[in-house]
Amino acid sequence: MFKSRFLRRLYAGYVAIIVISTISVGILVSRQVTENAIKEIDHSLAIQAELLAEVAKRALQEIHSGQGIPSYLQETIIKLGQNTESRLTIVTNDGAVIADSRESPQKMDNHAHRPEISSARASGSSTVTRFSDTLQQRMTYRAQQVAEGQTVLGFVRVSLPLTSIDRRLTQLRLTVLFGASIAAVAALLLAFYFAKRFSDPITKLTDIAEAISQGDYSRRIAVTQNDEVGTLASAFNRMARNSEQRVAEITSDRNRLAKIFAGMVEGVIQIDQDQKITLLNHAAAEMLNISATECIGKPIWEETRAKEINDAFEQAINSRKVVKARMHRSSKTDAVVIDIYAAVLNNDADYPIGAVIVLHNVSELDHLERIRRDFVANASHELKTPITAIRGLIETIIDDELMDTSTRKSFTNKIHEQTIRLSSIVSDLMTISRLEGERVETSDKRFDLNEIAKQALASAAANCQDKGLSLKTKLPPQALAITGDPEAIRQLIDNLVDNAIKYTPANGLVSVTLDQEDQLAILTVEDSGIGISPQYQQRIFERFYRVDKARSRELGGTGLGLSIVKNIAEQHGGSVSLRSQPGVGSTFVVTLPIQSG
Numbered sequence: 001m002f003k004s005r006f007l008r009r010l011y012a013g014y015v016a017i018i019v020i021s022t023i024s025v026g027i028l029v030s031r032q033v034t035e036n037a038i039k040e041i042d043h044s045l046a047i048q049a050e051l052l053a054e055v056a057k058r059a060l061q062e063i064h065s066g067q068g069i070p071s072y073l074q075e076t077i078i079k080l081g082q083n084t085e086s087r088l089t090i091v092t093n094d095g096a097v098i099a100d101s102r103e104s105p106q107k108m109d110n111h112a113h114r115p116e117i118s119s120a121r122a123s124g125s126s127t128v129t130r131f132s133d134t135l136q137q138r139m140t141y142r143a144q145q146v147a148e149g150q151t152v153l154g155f156v157r158v159s160l161p162l163t164s165i166d167r168r169l170t171q172l173r174l175t176v177l178f179g180a181s182i183a184a185v186a187a188l189l190l191a192f193y194f195a196k197r198f199s200d201p202i203t204k205l206t207d208i209a210e211a212i213s214q215g216d217y218s219r220r221i222a223v224t225q226n227d228e229v230g231t232l233a234s235a236f237n238r239m240a241r242n243s244e245q246r247v248a249e250i251t252s253d254r255n256r257l258a259k260i261f262a263g264m265v266e267g268v269i270q271i272d273q274d275q276k277i278t279l280l281n282h283a284a285a286e287m288l289n290i291s292a293t294e295c296i297g298k299p300i301w302e303e304t305r306a307k308e309i310n311d312a313f314e315q316a317i318n319s320r321k322v323v324k325a326r327m328h329r330s331s332k333t334d335a336v337v338i339d340i341y342a343a344v345l346n347n348d349a350d351y352p353i354g355a356v357i358v359l360h361n362v363s364e365l366d367h368l369e370r371i372r373r374d375f376v377a378n379a380s381h382e383l384k385t386p387i388t389a390i391r392g393l394i395e396t397i398i399d400d401e402l403m404d405t406s407t408r409k410s411f412t413n414k415i416h417e418q419t420i421r422l423s424s425i426v427s428d429l430m431t432i433s434r435l436e437g438e439r440v441e442t443s444d445k446r447f448d449l450n451e452i453a454k455q456a457l458a459s460a461a462a463n464c465q466d467k468g469l470s471l472k473t474k475l476p477p478q479a480l481a482i483t484g485d486p487e488a489i490r491q492l493i494d495n496l497v498d499n500a501i502k503y504t505p506a507n508g509l510v511s512v513t514l515d516q517e518d519q520l521a522i523l524t525v526e527d528s529g530i531g532i533s534p535q536y537q538q539r540i541f542e543r544f545y546r547v548d549k550a551r552s553r554e555l556g557g558t559g560l561g562l563s564i565v566k567n568i569a570e571q572h573g574g575s576v577s578l579r580s581q582p583g584v585g586s587t588f589v590v591t592l593p594i595q596s597g
């Protein structure tokens with residue numbers, strides 16, 4: 001019933017007010033009632049004394065005139081006394097009791113010096129409360145003088161025992177107490193009803209506020225009252241609704257951020273001012289080979305052991321600038337290069353509270369950059385060789401005016417050779433640049449691979465014959481539809497067949513086969529030439545890579561032919577592979593997807 005502390009306190013307040021006011025009002029009423037009752041008793045005694053004085057006057061006159069005590073007097077007094085609770089006494093002027101409603105007058109001593117009689121003698125009437133020797137109890141006495149002109153004939157006295165007065169007063173007080181108790185009980189019940197009515201919505205508000213503080217925003221209060229509590233409940237509901245909405249928004253934002261954060265390719269690490277990890281995403285964990293969850297709260301140095309990261313964020317904190325650094329790590333398969341960006345995190349007072357570190361895996365970029373650098377260096381070198389030769393030859397011709405014709409002819413032939421070589425290199429470089437730069441344009445023509453192969457082999461036949469090689473070809477009867485760039489495919493076949501011819505000594509065999517396997521066209525170029533050792537077999541597809549540079553140059557090679565082949569095959573969705581044995585021969589196999597329909 002009193003589960004609510006608020007109700008308990010409120011009701012305790014009501015009870016205190018009710019009890020204090022009931023007691024105060026009870027005491028005041030009881031005092032007033034007692035006072036009134038005493039006044040009434042006094043008044044009643046005074047009236048009785050007046051009446052008794054009228055009755056006693058004739059008898060006292062007779063006694064005064066010497067006729068003695070009338071015989072009826074005592075009887076009359078007893079009769080009068082029976083009808084009231086009071087005791088009635090008649091006393092002569094000299095204090096002798098001549099009649100009494102409770103005692104025999106003969107037995108009573110002289111009353112001249114009784115306090116009430118003395119006072120009445122002096123002032124006409126008086127009321128005194130004192131112990132009665134005759135009745136052995138406390139009494140209230142009202143005495144009144146009975147006079148005729150100036151002559152005092154005697155006194156009458158009406159008395160009432162205090163016990164009787166007390167009984168009446170007790171009855172009155174009990175009545176007041178009873179009334180006050182009933183009023184108090186009624187007030188307590190009403191107070192409980194009102195306290196509960198007032199405290200119930202507040203208790204509910206408290207419960208719901210408690211639930212909201214623990215994250216349950218779905219609770220609402222029923223608004224039943226049209227007063228301040230009702231307004232408070234509505235405001236509370238509004239607040240809960242807004243909070244629910246805001247929390248949902250914040251949660252969705254946080255989830256979205258967490259998803260972005262988790263899905264980022266860059267590694268992100270956040271550290272606090274004690275250099276402990278507060279946040280670390282999946283990419284960072286993978287790059288540093290640590291657990292994304294277990295490292296939270298641990299010092300970054302202990303977890304990463306990466307000096308570069310440590311130096312970067314320390315520099316960032318000291319300089320308050322974004323610091324960039326690079327870190328090299330070797331994984332099981334590759335060398336990993338990671339760019340580090342460290343920035344300081346400040347609070348609102350611009351005081352550093354940690355740092356954020358972004359890790360960017362640039363291994364691929366680094367690799368490409370190295371390839372580009374190597375390519376530029378190789379290309380320059382390859383171009384420089386014939387240019388240097390041409391320049392030397394021309395300078396010799398210019399300087400030696402007397403040079404004989406045969407030497408001059410030999411020199412110009414060499415210049416011609418070097419020019420052809422230069423032209424081949426430039427043409428191959430242009431092909432590479434075209435293949436890398438215009439990928440889209442190559443894939444929009446549909447053509448017959450069989451037809452292209454036929455054309456390529458027709459021109460190869462003459463070369464084979466010149467070199468004393470046998471050429472064996474096997475082409476399928478049906479057309480093989482390919483989508484892409486027919487000129488590039490022609491170059492692919494030419495390069496492979498040219499190599500086979502170049503690297504096969506006289507009397508050797510060059511065999512070209514075109515076949516269809518499911519949806520793949522298989523082009524096989526086989527020779528019985530010098531072959532390639534296994535350690536070079538992967539590298540010969542790299543730009544400018546040659547197993548024997550001198551021999552390649554002598555044969556007019558540029559070192560770009562196979563890298564062009566690989567590039568074209570891959571651009572057409574195919575691949576190239578090699579089987580070779582030094583001294584036995586080489587077999588290059590190209591697969592290209594066939595377009596059905």
Ligand code: ADP
Nearest residue numbers: 499500503540546547552557558559560561562
């Ligand atoms: P190159 O212009 O030097 O021939 P390629 O890229 O076509 O350049 O070939 C790269 C290297 O691969 C050649 O220098 C040669 O050493 C080797 N090679 C290519 N084809 C053959 C082959 N059929 N037989 C033996 N070696 C070959």
